[in-house]
Amino acid sequence: MTSKTAPRVAIIGGGFSGIAAAQRLMKYGIEDFTLFEQSDALGGTWLDNSYPGAEVDTPSHIYSFSFNRNDWTRTHCARDELLAYLQRTGDALNLGPRLRLRTGVRGAAWDAATHQWTLTLGSGETAVFDAVITAVGFLNVPNYPKWAEGTGFGGAIIHSARWPKGYDLTGKRVGVVGTGSTAVQIVTEAAKVADHLTVFQREPNWVLRKGNRPYTPAERQRYRSWLGHKLLRLKHFIAYERERAGGRNQMAGTPANTKLREGALAYMRHELARRAELIPMVTPDYPVWGKRPVYCDTYYSSIAQDNVTVAPQVVELTPDRVIDQNGTPHALDVLVLATGFKATDYLYTLSVQGTGGRELHDVWAGEPEALSGVAVPGFPNFFMMYGPNTNSGPLVYLLESHADFAARCIRDMARSGSDTVEADPAVTQRFNAWIQARLQKTVWATSNNYFRNASGKVVTQWPFTALTYRLSSKFWRKRGMKYSKNGAAS
Template sequence: MATPVRVAIIGTGFSGISAAVELQRKGIEDFVMFEQAPGLGGTWFYNRYPGAEVDLESHVYSFSYERYDWTRTHADWRELLGYLNHVAAKHGLLEHMKFNETVEDITWSDETRQYTVTSSSGEDHGVFTAVISAVGFLNIPLVPPFARGETEFEGAMCHTSRWIEGLSLEGKKVGVVGTGSSAVQIVTEAEKVASEVKIFQLEPNWLLPKNSRDFSDVERRLNRFAPVYWYRRLRLYFDYDKRQYFSSHARSTGRTNRRKHAEAQEFMRRELGDHPELLKLATPTFPFEGRRTVVSDTYYRALTSPHVTLVPHGVKGLTKSGAIDANGDEHDLDVIVLATGFDAANYLGNFRVHGEHGVDLHEQWAGEPEALLGLMVPNFPNFFIMYGPNTNSIPLVSFYQAQAKFAAALIGRLRGKTGSRVRVRNSVFVAYNDWVQDQLAKTVWAGTTNYFRAHSGRGKIVSQWPLGATPYILATKLFRRIGTRID
C-alpha cells in the first residue's frame, strides 16, 4: 500500500502552478499552495506598471500542455494573469491555494522526517512530506538608499513591482530611476501622456528590437489550430536553444554574441544616429550580454521626444518637490518610479529554511547560493527550489516544467516503501557546481558587474545557467537518477 504524501508549494506563479500540475500527474492531490499576495500570478500579480509585458514571445512563454488565444506576440501582464487563472481553474488548483499567507519559516524534523511551515497568519498547517519553493529569485524589490523609509518627497513614489493602484502619469512630471527592462517599458508609456519625463541613468544597457505587435485576426484563427500553435512554439524553442548552444550567446567569441552585438549597434545607430549626444549617452561600455540585454522597439524613439530628458547621473537624494541627482542638480517631479530591479542574489530571502540537525540554509550558503540543478541542496531532504541558483535562462517556462517534473517524480517515489526522504548526493552536488562555475567563468558575465553575482565571498555568478533548455532538461532526467538517493 502506498504511503500518503503531503506537499507544500510556496508561490502561485508560473513555477508554482507548474509544480502543482506535475504533482497531480503523479496522482498527488494533497498539496497546499501558499501565496503572500491576495491573488495568484506571482510576478504577474505584482508587476502592473504601465507597459509591463513579457520579454519572450507568448507561445514559448506558456506551458507546453496549455494553449491559449494570445492577442499579442508578447503578452502584457493582464493577459498573462488571465492565462494563469485559466490554467489554475482548468486544473482545479484554486481550492489548494491560501492567499495573503506569507511563509516565514520552513523547518525539517529529524524525528518525523517531515516539514512544518510557519506563516504570517499563525495557523497550524499540519506537517508536510516535502516542500517546493516556487518564489523565484526576482521577488525582493531593490530600493535605493534615498527612497528607504520616510522621505520628504510629497509626490507619488513607488517601485515598478509595487505599483500604486490608480496612479496616473497623465500630465505629470515623471522621473524614472534606472534603464533596465521595466524602465524602458514605463518610459515608453510615460512619454505618451506625461508632460515631462526624466530618466536617471547610472549606466546604459545593450538593447535589441523586440518586434512586438498584435496578432491579426487571421493569425489568431490560425493559432487556434493546434498544429499551427505547436509549430510556432517549437520553432521559438529551438531558436533560443540554438542561440545558447555552447554558450554562444554569452561568450564574446560566440557566433550568437557577435551577431546580436552587431544587431544592437546597428539598431542604436539607426534610431539615434541623428542625435549624437544621445547616441553617446546610450552606448554601454561593458561587453554585449554582460548584463541582461533589454528588448524594446520604442525606447530609443522615446528618448528623442522633446519632453524626455536622459540624465546621465543617478539620484542621491529627494526634496519635497523632486530629486537631486549625483551632480547636485535638482529636478522638479510629481512622480518618481523606481525601476531599480531586485535583490536577485538573495535566493529565498523572504523566509528561513531549517534542514537536518537544524542547519540554516542561508547560513550554509553564506551569501553564495548553490544547488544541484538549482533544485536540491545537501542537508535539506525533500526540499526543492524552482528557478533556483544557476537556472536563469530562456525559455523560462521550459525550465519550470523540467524542474516540476524532477520534484514531482522524486516526491512520488516517497509513496513507496523504500524510504521517507530524498537527498542529494554530496559528491554529485560538488562536481556539478564546479562544472557550472567553470563554464560560467568563460562567459562575458564573469568580467562584468551585474546582478547575476553573489553579494559576498568571491562574487561568483549565482543566477545564470550557461547553456540552453534542452541540455538542462536532459540533465534533470539524468541527475534525478544518479544525483539523489532515497532512504
C-alpha cells in the same frame, strides 16, 4: 511520512512556478497538496507587477505552459492577458480546493524524528507536510536604493513592483530610475502622457528590437489549432536553442557576440538619428549579454521625444528636488524606481531549517547553490523552483523542468516506501563545479549585473541550453538524489 502512504506536499507561491509544480504533482498521481499564496489570487509576479506598459519579452506561445495552449492576441502579450491566462490555467487544473490565498509562509523546519516539515504561516499557524516545494521565484523582493530610504522627498516614490492601483502619470513631472526591461516599458508609456520625463541612468543597457505586434486574424486561427500551436512553439524553441548553443553569444569577442553588438548599434543609431547627442550616453561599454539585454521596440524613440531628458544616476533626494550624479537638481512630482529585485538572495523572506537545525541561508553564506538548482544537501524533501543557476530561456520550459525534477523525486520516494529524499553532497559539488567552469568563460562573470553575488560568483544563470538543462537534470537527479527509510538507504 510515517507510513507508505501518499505524501502530503506544500507548494509555496502561486505564480508560473507554483502552477507548474501543481500540474506535475497531479501528473504523477500526487493529489494531496496545498498551494499557499500570500496574495488574493494566482499570478505571482504578474499579479504584483501592474505598472504601465508591463508585457513579456519572450514570444507569447513559448512564455506559456506546454499543457495549456492559448489564443494569444500579440506576439508578446501584455500583463493583463498573461495574468488572465495564468488564472484560467489554475481553474482548468481545479486548484481552487487546494489553494490557501492571502496566506504567506514565514518559515519551514525539518523534524528529524517524524521526517516531516512544519511550516509557520504568516498568521502564526503551523501546518505539517511530508515535502515542500518553494515556488517564490527570485525576482520577488524589490530592491530599494539606499538614497531612497528614509527620505523627506515631497513627491511620490513608487517601486515598479508595487504600483498603486489606478495611479496615473498624466501631466506629471516624472522621473524613472533604471534602464532595464521594466524601466523601458514604463518610459514608453510615461513619455506619451507626462508633462516631462527624466530617465536616470546608472549604466546603459544593450537594447535589441523585440518585434512585438498584434497577430492577424489568420495567424490566430492557425495557432489555435493543436498542430499550429506546436509548430510555432517548436520554431521559438529552436531559435532559443540556437542562440544559446555553445554559449557563443555570452562570450566576449566571439563572432556571434560581435554580430549582436553590431546589430544593436545599428538599431540604436537608426532610432536616435534625430537626437544623435544621446548615442554616446546610451552606448554600453561592456559586451552584449554582460547584463540581460533589453528587448524593446519603443525605448529609443521614446527618449528621443522633446519632453524627455536622460540624466546620470540619482545620488540624493531633498524635500523638493532629485539630485543626479552631476549635482543637477530635478523638480519632479513622482519618482519611479525600476531598480529591480534582490536577485541573488534566494528565499529571502523564508527561513528554512534543515537537518540539525541548520538554517539554509547560513549554510549558503551568500553563495547559493543546489543540485540542478532544485535540491540542497541537508534539506530532505525540500525543493526549489527557479533556484540558483537556473535562470535562462525559454523560462516556462525550464520551470516545467524544475517541477518535473521535484515531482518525480516525491513520487519515487512514495513508490519505494522511503520517507526522505535528499541531494548527495559530493554529487551536488560536482554539478556546481561543472556549471561554474562554464560560467567563468562568459561575459556574465566580468560585467556589473544582477547575476553575480557580492563575491563576484554568478549564482543566477544557467550557462547551457534549455534542452541541456532538461536532459542533464534527469542525469543529476538519478545520480544525486538519495532515498532512505528511517535513516537507512532504500
